[in-house]
Amino acid sequence: MIKTDYAKYSKLSPFELKDQLIAIAQSKTDRMMLNAGRGNPNFLATLPRRAFFQLGLFAATEAEFSFSYMPEGLGGFPRQNGLQQRFDHFVLSNTDRSGVTFLGKALSYVRDQLGLDADAFLLEMVEGVLGCNYPVPDRMLHVSESIIKEYIFREMGVHGLEKEAVDLFAVEGGTAAMAYIFNSLKQNKIIDYGDKIALGVPIFTPYLEIPELNDYQLKQVFIHADPKHGWQYPEAELRKLEDPTIKAFFLVNPSNPPSVKMSDENLVILADIIKKRPDLIILTDDVYGTFAENFKSLFALCPNNTILVYSFSKYFGATGWRLGVIALSKDNIIDEKIADLPAEDQLALEKRYSSLTTDPNCIRFIDRMVADSRNVALNHTAGLSTPQQVQMVLFALFNMMDSQQYYKKAVQSVVRERDLALYRQLGTTAPQDCNSINYYTLVDLENTSRELYGHDFADWVMKTKVPAELLFRVADETGIVLLPGSGFAVEHPSARASLANLNAYQYAAIGRSLRKFADDAYQEYLATSIATVD
Ligand SMILES: *Cc1c(COP(=O)(O)O)cnc(C)c1O
Numbered sequence: 001m002i003k004t005d006y007a008k009y010s011k012l013s014p015f016e017l018k019d020q021l022i023a024i025a026q027s028k029t030d031r032m033m034l035n036a037g038r039g040n041p042n043f044l045a046t047l048p049r050r051a052f053f054q055l056g057l058f059a060a061t062e063a064e065f066s067f068s069y070m071p072e073g074l075g076g077f078p079r080q081n082g083l084q085q086r087f088d089h090f091v092l093s094n095t096d097r098s099g100v101t102f103l104g105k106a107l108s109y110v111r112d113q114l115g116l117d118a119d120a121f122l123l124e125m126v127e128g129v130l131g132c133n134y135p136v137p138d139r140m141l142h143v144s145e146s147i148i149k150e151y152i153f154r155e156m157g158v159h160g161l162e163k164e165a166v167d168l169f170a171v172e173g174g175t176a177a178m179a180y181i182f183n184s185l186k187q188n189k190i191i192d193y194g195d196k197i198a199l200g201v202p203i204f205t206p207y208l209e210i211p212e213l214n215d216y217q218l219k220q221v222f223i224h225a226d227p228k229h230g231w232q233y234p235e236a237e238l239r240k241l242e243d244p245t246i247k248a249f250f251l252v253n254p255s256n257p258p259s260v261k262m263s264d265e266n267l268v269i270l271a272d273i274i275k276k277r278p279d280l281i282i283l284t285d286d287v288y289g290t291f292a293e294n295f296k297s298l299f300a301l302c303p304n305n306t307i308l309v310y311s312f313s314k315y316f317g318a319t320g321w322r323l324g325v326i327a328l329s330k331d332n333i334i335d336e337k338i339a340d341l342p343a344e345d346q347l348a349l350e351k352r353y354s355s356l357t358t359d360p361n362c363i364r365f366i367d368r369m370v371a372d373s374r375n376v377a378l379n380h381t382a383g384l385s386t387p388q389q390v391q392m393v394l395f396a397l398f399n400m401m402d403s404q405q406y407y408k409k410a411v412q413s414v415v416r417e418r419d420l421a422l423y424r425q426l427g428t429t430a431p432q433d434c435n436s437i438n439y440y441t442l443v444d445l446e447n448t449s450r451e452l453y454g455h456d457f458a459d460w461v462m463k464t465k466v467p468a469e470l471l472f473r474v475a476d477e478t479g480i481v482l483l484p485g486s487g488f489a490v491e492h493p494s495a496r497a498s499l500a501n502l503n504a505y506q507y508a509a510i511g512r513s514l515r516k517f518a519d520d521a522y523q524e525y526l527a528t529s530i531a532t533v534d
Pocket of ligand 1: 039172173174175176204252256285287311312313314319322323324
């Protein structure tokens, strides 16, 4: 075997390292490269997609009632008159198609359970799926916003807030949400040069990197989750947020990569901190919230301080759809901060938004995000495409109508089985606690070494092995790419595997490869320790 100099890899950035790992994993022609570094799930919700396509066929027929004297292929706007009767007929005459049956039930659910106007809903869906109008309102379609709010309230554990007290902005996934939020915080001087920002780490890499913000030379304060305590934040770490110079706290909850939701104890401490720091802005990225049981978002806990980001990408297996929302309370501290800006900043912002209204000072932060997302001037054509909003609504209804939560239980058991398959082969216990959602797993080099072959061996591994070696060995032997924990600001040498995007036997192969690495290292350790004992 050729001895590779792994030390040189420790100098690579996480992205360069990933590219090198992919190259090695692909280097053997007789096998497939498998990327367990990606968060993209390999499962997806099918019924709401069936519903989407059936709705599309119904809507196309509706459109063809107009201009029917013209050559084929030309239609007009759907008409509300008699729409529901025709829809009912469509549902009743296609009961053999599950997507159609779902649509019929969805209409009943929206009318009878959510108490919304069925005619308005149907017209919004039919027009929406055809995509024959600009999204109006640009922030989000009316009935769609009501339905998604209901979904967000239920899944994010929001109680005791009025629906009217919250606004949603429908966006192109969590990625767009982050870009829009950061940009508007910056444009509106909420975050300024040299400001101090706290990050809950480990965290999804882009939060460590957002160049827009790096231009601002922000000072980052890390709030470290503790691996010894199930990756919860120790109280002393959270109390750092009491420092009044910290402007905002960004976190991912449930976290990525440790994949745990914040414990109730953590939530209580945070609520107390917010009492002392009512000016602290919280940005919570809760894209994994729907994988958890009884999830409670910080948005539910301190709605006036918190911007919530939710994405449909992971839970519904819909990364290609680009679906997400930003939620913000009408009563929020960001709008207060904008109102309190120095006169000179106020004037500049008044100018920035003057094309939108005669009274730009009154534009709320959420609407500023909508405008900023299209460089203000193109505000009238802003917004998420209407077919996307329709699919988002169908996903949310699918979840809400599933009163036994069969889908949630199914995805939970899929990732859990993969987790077990990996650790069974590795021969260590799978990290488990009630807050874990198992979307990712972090294999810690030191702990694993200790659990397999004891303290002395673990110490030797930490002294002699470069963490990158483990990743390269796995890539070389199995063709499977794992990511280094360091890319997510994990302090301890570790590897991140997504449990969402490969099948159970492939996770077993990862476990076997990791075990082989440990066993080989142990032989090496025995040889060197025999050589040195004398
Ligand atoms: C995957 C992921 C996103 C991006 O989601 P999209 O909706 O696909 O853009 C955002 N935040 C976190 C923490 C993620 O893991």
